[in-house]
Structure formats: C-alpha cells, structure tokens
Amino acid sequence: MPDDIPIPTDTPYRWGEWQTGSIMQYKLHVNGRDHTVDVDDDTPLLWVLRDEIELKGTKFGCGAGLCGACTVHIDGAPVRSCTTPISNIGSAAVTTIEGIGDTPIGARLQKAWLDVDVVQCGYCQGGQIMSAAALLTRNHAPSDDDIDSAMNGNICRCGTYARIRQAIKQAARTDLGSAATKKRT
Amino acid sequence: MLRERQLSNSSNRSAKMQMLAASAPLRASRRNFLKAGVAAGGGLLLSCALPGLAKAAAMGPTEGTSAVLNAFVRIAPDNVVTIMAKNPEIGQGVKTMLPMLIAEELDVDWAQVRTEQALLNPTLYGRQHAGGSTSTPQNWDPLRRIGAAGRQMLVTAAARRWNVPESECETASGQVRHTPTGRTVSYGTLASDAATLPVPDLKKVRLKDPKDYKIIGHSIPGVDSSKVVRGEPLFGIDTVAPGMLYAVFQKCPVFGGKVVGANLDAIKSLPGVHHAFVVEGTTNLNGLMPGVAIVADSWWRADKARRRLDVKWDEGATGQQSSAGFERQAAELGAKAPAQVLRNDGDVAAALKSAAHMIEAAYSYPFIAHGALEPMNCTAKVQDGRAEIWAPTQNPEPGRALVAKTLGIDEKDIVVHMTRVGGGFGRRLANDYMVEAAWIAKVAGVPVKLVWNRADDIQHDIYRPGGWHFLKGGLDGNGRLVAWQQHFVSFSRNGKFAPSADLSADTFPAGRVANLSYGASLIPLGVPTGPLRAPGDNALAFVFQSFIDEMAHEAGKDPLQFQIDLLGRDEMLPGKGAGFNTARARGVLEKVREVSGWGQRKLPSRTGQGVAVYYSHLGYFAEIVEAAVAENGAVKINQVWAVGDIGSQIINPTAAVNMTQGAILDGFAEALHQQITIENGRVVQANFDTFPLLRMSQAAPIEVHFLKTDNSPTGLGEPPLPAAIPALCNAIFAATGKRIRTLPIDTAVLKA
Known part of the structure; x- marks a missing residue:
C-alpha cells in the first residue's frame, strides 16, 4: 500500500490449537434470535451464517480478513466472520446486515445508502x-x-468510495439532528 | 421469483414446481413464435438490432392476473407494470436503465414499475449479455420502440372501448385520457384488451421528443438497492437449489495441466464428503479444464477436504513459462525488426533520421487479474438430460452453448437463470465456472453449488495480457509530430494474437502522423487471456497517451494543446464503431481544460497535473489528474476532472456519475498496484494482500461532466477507464520529471 493507513484486519477471535475440526453443537444468538447448529468446530462464522442459518447477506470475498465483505458485529464490535471460528463465539450476540436495520444507526445508514x-x-x-x-x-x-481508518478494511471493487463516505456523513448528520431534537424536548 | 426460489426449502415438490415455473416462459415463446407472423412486417427493420424483437412485441395475452403486453411488459389490474430486464446486472445498472427506456415510451410513472430479471431466451430478447459497454447502444432504439408499441396498443384498446378516434386520446402516468371529454382509463383496465391486438409496425411507432422525457435523463436509484442494503439474497453465490451439495474444484496450478492421479479414497473418507472424482476435462482454456472435484455437505468441509488432496499432475509445456522468461524474450524480440507489419505510412526511418528531435522509449505492463469481489461460482442441477443453471455470468448464451456441447445436452433443455453478479469487469464473459458446476452436478447426480475460493479466482483467471512497446518518435523544427515507430511485443495463441492482446492498425495517432509504422512480434502463451474492462485500451491508452505526452514535453508545448493540435481538423478517422471522431475528442479536451482550470493555478512543489484523452467502446473521455508525490515516492491523487461524451442523452445520471468514478478508480488501481506474475507456468499471487484493490483512503475526489452531443447514446462501463492511467502517469511526470514507462508504478524510482 502506498499510504500509511493500515488495513484493519484485527479480530479478537483467532484460531487456536483447541479446534479439532470435528463436529460439535453450538447455540448462537444472531439478530436477537437463538439458533442451534451442528458444525465442525473450526467452521468460520461466515459459513454458519450463510449455509446453516440461511442468512446470505454476509458475503464471502477473500477468506482471509482482507476485503471486509463478511463483516458482522460480535457484541457490537466489527469482526471479519470469514476468519472467526464458530467455537470462539460463545454466548456473544452476533449482528448481521439482516439485523443491523433494527438499530437506529443501522437504519439511518441503510436510508443514507439509498438516498x-x-x-x-x-x-x-x-x-x-x-x-x-x-x-x-x-x-x-x-x-x-476517521472514515478512512474505519473503512479501509472494506474493499469496494466497483469504487463507490465517494458515495460511501457521503452516506456515512449523511447518516452522522441525521444523528446530530435527532440528538439535538431530543435535547430540546 | 428469484428470491422465492432461493429461499424455498428443500422439498421435491417445490423443486418440481421450480422447474415448471422456469420453463413456462419458454413455452410461451414457442407459442409466440407462431403468433409473430402478425408483427413480422414491423420487426424486419429492427431485426439486425434486436433479432427477437418482433416475437418479443407479440407475446400475450395473459400470465396469472396480469395481461402480457409483450415479452417485456406485463400489466396487472392494479396498474402495476412489470418490465423485464433482459441483460445481466453486474453493477453497471442495466436492470434499472433498460426498463427505463421501455417505461418512458410506454408512458408510465416509474413508481408503477417493477423490474424483473429475464431468463436467458435470445429468441425473445435478442442478445443478452453484459460486455463491451453495448447494452445502451444495442438497446436504446429497440427498447424505446417496444415501449411505444405497447403504448399504441393501449391507446387503440381505449379508443375502441369508448368508440372514439385514437387521435383524440393521449397518455400520461399509465392512463389513457380522452381529451374532448376528459374521461380516463388506467392501463391496468385496458391491458387484457390491448394484449389481444395486433402489434403495431415497430419502425413506425411514434417516439417521444426528448424534451418530454420524464424518466430518461432523470436519476433513478438502482432497483435492487433496497435489497442490497438489507442483505437479502440476490447474487449467484446466494442461490439455494433444493437438495444441493457444495463443490470445490481443484485445477492444475499450471494452466492446461492434466490429472495423472489423486488420493480420492482418502478424500472420500473425510467428514461430510459425498463425492470426490477426477474431471478429465478438455483443452479449452475458457472451458472445462482438468481437475479434481470434491462434493460435500458444506462448502467449508469441501474446501477443508481439499487441503488433504494430493494430486499428481502432468503439467505440460506451460510449466516452462514465466514472467521473467517473457521479459527476456520481449527484450530480444524488441531489439529486432517486428515479425509482422500492422501499418506502414510514409517513410518512418527517413523521417526519424531527419527529425529535429527524436525520443526512444520502451513501455511495458503486466498481466492482471479481474478480482471481482464475488468469487466465481455457479449452481447447477442436471437430471434426465435436462439442466437448470443459476449463473452469475455476463455472457449466458455462450455459457449455455458451452454446457450443451461439453455435457452433450440440447441447448433447448437448459434453463439459465441470470442472477445478480458481484462484479464482472470482463471476467464473467467466460463461463468456465458454469460448465464446471454443470459437469460436477451431472457426475455427482445431485444439484451442486460450486464456489471458488479467492486463490482459485486469482490463480485461474482469464488475464489481461502483459505487453511491451518499443517506440521512437520524431518532431520537426516546429515541434510537430512527424514520425512514430512502434514495435509491439505481445502474445499469441494458436499462431494469432492471444485474446485481448492485439493492436488495431487504426489506433490513434494513426492517420495523423505522416510517417508511422506499427509492427508486432508474438510470444506463444499457455496462460489464458481475455477481456478486462476496456480490453486492449486499458493497456494501450497508457502507452499511446504517455508517449504523446513525452513528445509534447520534448516539443516544449502545453501537453493539452499538443493533443488538440495532433487531433487536427474535425473528421471521422477509421476506428471502432462508426470511427474515431476527432471533433468529439477535441470537445472533451476543451471542456476538461475549462472545468479543471488547467494551467491556471500555481501548484506546490512535487505536485503536477497530467492530461489524457481516449476513445474507447464508442465513448470519448478526457481526464486531468492532479497528483502529489511525497519525498518517499508515495503518490497521492488530489483531484480528478473527467469529461465524457457518450452522446445526446445521459439516461440515468446518478448511475452515470457513479460508473465513471468507479471506472477511473479502477484505472488507478491497475496503475498503482496490480500485477500478476507467472512462475513455472503458475500464478504467484493468491489473495488481496499480494493483488491489492483500491481502498477508501486511496479514493481521490473525481469531478464528472458530460458533454451532450448530437450522437446516439452509448454505454459507460468502459469508456472512462483508459485515460485515467496515462493522465495519472503524466501528472507524476509533471510533478517529478520522472517518466513512468512500466506498470504498476514503482514508487521507489519517484523518491526525491
């Protein structure tokens, strides 16, 4: 990379020796719902979401935490689900693109993306x-x-970055507006 | 429909219903074929533009409760108008734009319109593909006529209902109005009557005056965007076929290599693996290549099993090929006379000898991959001599033919669903993943979803070929370009230019330099090559527009004025489409000079502006890049100005600006970062760490302008890209005095 801004690939969930590759039962909490899945303990969360729970919005791009297409939230923190084994999720709350619209920020962002x-x-x-x-x-x-730092891990191959930036700013401004309204009332 | 299919559960009953649902339009088309005689007269003129048009216009009369006005339009009693989108949606916006053309002339409000992706059926829809920026030029006229014909039929139905002359009826917002009485009736009410009427002569239907457009020329958001932002299933990779298993396919890392043997028994014993088998394959580099398929109950298990796969390969002759070897061969060939002459005007040798100034330069660029974010994938079901395929492809028709030929199935027994595509860029004009999925599904005897991993995707691409250009240019005493000699060292397949590795003899400045020669020498290549967004031009623009900039600086002239002077008088030169229109090229250059304030501002040290212009895929773009080069050589693009001339109409302005910005950033990614290296016949890079794509922090602001000219509208996927690369390189020269002659840009040579 020609510039100094790092690509955020950090995830607190790493593979370890404890994954055996054999099948286990897991209880998952995704978008406010409980799911039980039987999968190999080294299965990345990405494939559990896509092919076990049938939530196709989380995308496979690189399988190595390099492109960000698989980003989900685990207890609110952004995580690359393609490099996060299911065995490391525990009882944490998983939020995906299908569920983010239920939060005020997610809904504002989705609207800004369309606007x-x-x-x-x-x-x-x-x-x-x-x-x-x-x-x-x-x-x-x-x-x-701030936008560069937070978004540099998400590749848009089509190059819609200017509009992504604009949409984030619009959603942020909407937030300021609603906060101001709240203060007055 | 697609969504229901994708989300449906895996029961045999629903599978059967899906096959039925999928084949219904095909039956309708055969019925229509008979009825098309009614419209045959009207369809003749247009048959060259859109072969199925007469049939498409004459479809009917009902499907469910909706009246089928023609193959593109259904109207429901509640006045919801469903318009079929004929071509694959790869992010270029055609699922929105093509229905806009029909809706405009049908005279409905966009709020009434729903769009639906058509199945592959060229008999009805004509050529259905996404390539070469052709969706607009091929469909601009025919689809507006389809809409106008539908409107005419609705007017006729209303006039008959009221028993009034058609001339007293007008339309607006999906209603017919009887002007003298003010009575109105909705299209939804009229549609079932209209669908039984003969189709008007398509060449005679009345088209709107562009000044009356309510949809064309107005920004319409993408029709699938609300699903995209909610993460709903849309893409090929999201397909669920009932009862399907998941497949991976390991091909020889050396292109064209064959399987000698593999530890199939060991693989079959791994958890979740249902099938593992050798695919003998063919010798078609864009078709079914040899490899080993693994089919499992989850993609993760299939891909995990592949890590235990041990294949003995017969690598074949391509195992001897490498980028370093090509480099050596190119240097040797470049030192000799070209093996073939492509063009020879005047006397170049004499003109170079007598030139007041002469420059010699060698340019080169590497192989590059496409890196579409959705990895190649396809879902297929093959049963009882029939196939159903869900394919994220740009080019479904040749894909179906490839599957038919390779599997020995009749084309008419193959249903192809065109899913939304997570990036095409030319990669998905080939259908290797489609025939792989079909073959694996056939052998396994179950529906399969084949998904490549990222290494498969980067190491088994159809690459933009590398190339070398050895140039000499001569100026006369007045700084005018009088000699141009170019020896292109490129690649061959089967003795001819390899796909997308050629050079047209018409390439500018041919025709504008009295003494000019283009020649070529070819290196035989075993690596598959093919179109990448703006094929040919994405590399050639860098070479031609950089060397013209070199000549301008050598002549001591303003580079933008030098370009205008070189274009000379306004005329059509031989070239793609109707030819290269020097006036349109001059127009965009003059406009970009104006909007950028070219040469008007004093720039800081190590900051410079560069200009380039290019005619690509029927569109003209001039671009100015302002770049700053840091002491350590890092390049920062401060600002870009782009002016395009793609004809008289910008059909969907919001999408047009988005597409232009994206294409220019694509060019910058190629210039700054991208390179595929071949070693021992195989690709070295495997993921986005070694084959980088552009990121947010590197995305420069791009100001886009369109110059509307009296020319038929054309497409935008490709035209903005080529000029971006030389404009950047020329800006770097203006900033540093260092000329970039090799891509990707080596920032080490730009250190202060």
Whole structure:
C-alpha cells in the first residue's frame, strides 16, 4: 500500500490449537434470535451464517480478513466472520446486515445508502454498512480521516468510495439532528 | 421469483414446481413464435438490432392476473407494470436503465414499475449479455420502440372501448385520457384488451421528443438497492437449489495441466464428503479444464477436504513459462525488426533520421487479474438430460452453448437463470465456472453449488495480457509530430494474437502522423487471456497517451494543446464503431481544460497535473489528474476532472456519475498496484494482500461532466477507464520529471 493507513484486519477471535475440526453443537444468538447448529468446530462464522442459518447477506470475498465483505458485529464490535471460528463465539450476540436495520444507526445508514444511491454491484455493501455502523456507534461525527481508518478494511471493487463516505456523513448528520431534537424536548 | 426460489426449502415438490415455473416462459415463446407472423412486417427493420424483437412485441395475452403486453411488459389490474430486464446486472445498472427506456415510451410513472430479471431466451430478447459497454447502444432504439408499441396498443384498446378516434386520446402516468371529454382509463383496465391486438409496425411507432422525457435523463436509484442494503439474497453465490451439495474444484496450478492421479479414497473418507472424482476435462482454456472435484455437505468441509488432496499432475509445456522468461524474450524480440507489419505510412526511418528531435522509449505492463469481489461460482442441477443453471455470468448464451456441447445436452433443455453478479469487469464473459458446476452436478447426480475460493479466482483467471512497446518518435523544427515507430511485443495463441492482446492498425495517432509504422512480434502463451474492462485500451491508452505526452514535453508545448493540435481538423478517422471522431475528442479536451482550470493555478512543489484523452467502446473521455508525490515516492491523487461524451442523452445520471468514478478508480488501481506474475507456468499471487484493490483512503475526489452531443447514446462501463492511467502517469511526470514507462508504478524510482 502506498499510504500509511493500515488495513484493519484485527479480530479478537483467532484460531487456536483447541479446534479439532470435528463436529460439535453450538447455540448462537444472531439478530436477537437463538439458533442451534451442528458444525465442525473450526467452521468460520461466515459459513454458519450463510449455509446453516440461511442468512446470505454476509458475503464471502477473500477468506482471509482482507476485503471486509463478511463483516458482522460480535457484541457490537466489527469482526471479519470469514476468519472467526464458530467455537470462539460463545454466548456473544452476533449482528448481521439482516439485523443491523433494527438499530437506529443501522437504519439511518441503510436510508443514507439509498438516498445517496451508493450501490453498483452491491456485493461489498453489506460489509461496508456493518463497518460504518460500528464507526458511528463509537464516533457520532467522524472526520474524513476517521472514515478512512474505519473503512479501509472494506474493499469496494466497483469504487463507490465517494458515495460511501457521503452516506456515512449523511447518516452522522441525521444523528446530530435527532440528538439535538431530543435535547430540546 | 428469484428470491422465492432461493429461499424455498428443500422439498421435491417445490423443486418440481421450480422447474415448471422456469420453463413456462419458454413455452410461451414457442407459442409466440407462431403468433409473430402478425408483427413480422414491423420487426424486419429492427431485426439486425434486436433479432427477437418482433416475437418479443407479440407475446400475450395473459400470465396469472396480469395481461402480457409483450415479452417485456406485463400489466396487472392494479396498474402495476412489470418490465423485464433482459441483460445481466453486474453493477453497471442495466436492470434499472433498460426498463427505463421501455417505461418512458410506454408512458408510465416509474413508481408503477417493477423490474424483473429475464431468463436467458435470445429468441425473445435478442442478445443478452453484459460486455463491451453495448447494452445502451444495442438497446436504446429497440427498447424505446417496444415501449411505444405497447403504448399504441393501449391507446387503440381505449379508443375502441369508448368508440372514439385514437387521435383524440393521449397518455400520461399509465392512463389513457380522452381529451374532448376528459374521461380516463388506467392501463391496468385496458391491458387484457390491448394484449389481444395486433402489434403495431415497430419502425413506425411514434417516439417521444426528448424534451418530454420524464424518466430518461432523470436519476433513478438502482432497483435492487433496497435489497442490497438489507442483505437479502440476490447474487449467484446466494442461490439455494433444493437438495444441493457444495463443490470445490481443484485445477492444475499450471494452466492446461492434466490429472495423472489423486488420493480420492482418502478424500472420500473425510467428514461430510459425498463425492470426490477426477474431471478429465478438455483443452479449452475458457472451458472445462482438468481437475479434481470434491462434493460435500458444506462448502467449508469441501474446501477443508481439499487441503488433504494430493494430486499428481502432468503439467505440460506451460510449466516452462514465466514472467521473467517473457521479459527476456520481449527484450530480444524488441531489439529486432517486428515479425509482422500492422501499418506502414510514409517513410518512418527517413523521417526519424531527419527529425529535429527524436525520443526512444520502451513501455511495458503486466498481466492482471479481474478480482471481482464475488468469487466465481455457479449452481447447477442436471437430471434426465435436462439442466437448470443459476449463473452469475455476463455472457449466458455462450455459457449455455458451452454446457450443451461439453455435457452433450440440447441447448433447448437448459434453463439459465441470470442472477445478480458481484462484479464482472470482463471476467464473467467466460463461463468456465458454469460448465464446471454443470459437469460436477451431472457426475455427482445431485444439484451442486460450486464456489471458488479467492486463490482459485486469482490463480485461474482469464488475464489481461502483459505487453511491451518499443517506440521512437520524431518532431520537426516546429515541434510537430512527424514520425512514430512502434514495435509491439505481445502474445499469441494458436499462431494469432492471444485474446485481448492485439493492436488495431487504426489506433490513434494513426492517420495523423505522416510517417508511422506499427509492427508486432508474438510470444506463444499457455496462460489464458481475455477481456478486462476496456480490453486492449486499458493497456494501450497508457502507452499511446504517455508517449504523446513525452513528445509534447520534448516539443516544449502545453501537453493539452499538443493533443488538440495532433487531433487536427474535425473528421471521422477509421476506428471502432462508426470511427474515431476527432471533433468529439477535441470537445472533451476543451471542456476538461475549462472545468479543471488547467494551467491556471500555481501548484506546490512535487505536485503536477497530467492530461489524457481516449476513445474507447464508442465513448470519448478526457481526464486531468492532479497528483502529489511525497519525498518517499508515495503518490497521492488530489483531484480528478473527467469529461465524457457518450452522446445526446445521459439516461440515468446518478448511475452515470457513479460508473465513471468507479471506472477511473479502477484505472488507478491497475496503475498503482496490480500485477500478476507467472512462475513455472503458475500464478504467484493468491489473495488481496499480494493483488491489492483500491481502498477508501486511496479514493481521490473525481469531478464528472458530460458533454451532450448530437450522437446516439452509448454505454459507460468502459469508456472512462483508459485515460485515467496515462493522465495519472503524466501528472507524476509533471510533478517529478520522472517518466513512468512500466506498470504498476514503482514508487521507489519517484523518491526525491
């Protein structure tokens, strides 16, 4: 990379020696619902979401935490589900693109994405919105540098970055607006 | 429909219903074929543009409660109008744009419209593909006529109902109005009557005056975007066929290598694995290549089993090929005379000898991959000599033919669903993944979803070929370009230029330099090559527009004015489509000079502006890049100005700006980062760490302008890309005095 901004690939969930590759039963809490799945303990969360729970919005792009198409939230933190084994989730709450619209920030982002007409092919956009939601949750008025740092792990092959940036700012402004309204009332 | 299919559970009954649902439109088309005689007269003129048009216009009369006005339009009693989108949606916006053309002339409000992806059926819809920025030029006229014909039929139905002359009726917002009395009736009420009427002569239907457009020229958001942002299943990889298993396919890392043997028994014993078998394959590099298929109850288990796979390969001759070897061969060939002459005007040798200034330069660029974010995948069901395929492909028709030929199935027994595509960029013009899925499904005897992993995707691409250009240019005493000699060292397959590795003899500045020669020498290649967004142009623009910039600086002239002077008088030069229109190229250059304030501002040290212009896939773009080069050589693009001339109409402005910005960023990614290296006949890079795509922090602001000219509208997927690369390289030269002649840009040579 020619610039100094790192690609955020950090995930607190690493593979360890404890994965045996053999089948286990797991209880998962996804978008407010409980699911029980029987899968190999080394199965990445991505494939459990896509092919066991039939939530197809979380996308497979690289399988190595490099592109961000598989971004979900685990207890609110953005995580690359393609490099997160199921055995490390425990009782944590998983939120996916299918569930993020139930949060005020997620709903605002989805609306902003449509208002700005961000989408080209759309394959990355679920992951983009998940990273953006995590950003706005901890930072209500992100600067351009904040957006670069938070979003640099999410590749958009079609190059819709200018509109992603615009949509994040629009969603952030909506937030300021509603916060201001709340204060007055 | 697609969504229901994707979400449906795995019962045999629903599977049967799906096959029935999928085949219904095909039956309708045969019925229609008979009825098409009514419209045969009207269809003749248009048959070259859209072969199935007469049939498409004459479809009817009902499907469910909706009246079928023609193959593209259904109207329900509640006045909801469903318009079929004929071509694959790869992010270029055609699932929105093509129905806009019909809706405009049908004279309905966009709010009434639902769009639906058509099945593959070229008999009804004409050529159905996403390639070459052709969706607009091929469909602009025919689809508006389809809409206008539908409107005419609705007017006729209303006039008969009221027993009034048609000339007293007008339409707006999906209603017919009887002007003298003010009576109105909705299309939904009229549709079932209209569908039984003969189809008007398509060449004679009245089209709107563009000034009356209510949909064309207005920004319409993507029709699937609300599903995209909620993560609903849309893409090929999201397909669920009832009872399906998951497949991976391991091909020889050396292109064209064959399987000698594999530890299939060991693989079959692994958890979840249902099948493991050798696919003998063919020798078609874009078709079914040899490999080992693993079919399991989950994709993860299939891919995990592959890590235990031990295959003995016969690598074949391509195992001897490498990028380093190509480099050596190119240098040797470049030092000799070209093996073939492509063009020879005047006397180049004499003109170079007598030139006041002469420059010699060698340019080169690497192989690159497409890196579509949705990895290649396909879902297939093959049973009883029939196949049903869900394919994220840009080119379903040749895909179906490939499956038919390879599996020995009749094309008419193959149903192809075109899913939304998570990026095409030319990669999905080939259908290797489609025939692989079909073959594996046939052998396994169950529906399968084949999904490549990222290494498969990058190491088994159909690559943009690398190339080398050895150039000499001469200027006269007035700084005018009088000599141009170019020896292109490229690649061959079967003795001819390899796919997307050729050079047209018409390429500009041919026709504008009195003494000019283009020649070529070819290196035989075993690596598959093919179109990448703006094929040919994405590499050639870098070479031609950079070398013209070199000549401008050598002449001591303003590079933008030098380009305008080189274009010369307004005329059509031989070239793609109707030819290269020098006036349109000049127009975009003059406009970009104006909007960018070219040469008007003093720029900081190590900051520069570069300009380039290119005619690609019937569109003209001039672009100016302002770039700053840090002391350590890092390149930062501050600002881009782009001006495009793609004709008289920008059909969907919001999508047009988005597409232009994306194409330009695509060019920057190629220029700054991308390279595929071949060693021992195999690709070295395997993921986005070694084959980087552009990221948020690198995305420069891009100001987009369109110059509307009196030319038929054309497409936008490709035209903005080529100029971006030389404009960037020329800006780097203006900033540093260092000329970029090799891609990707080596920032080490740009250090202060």
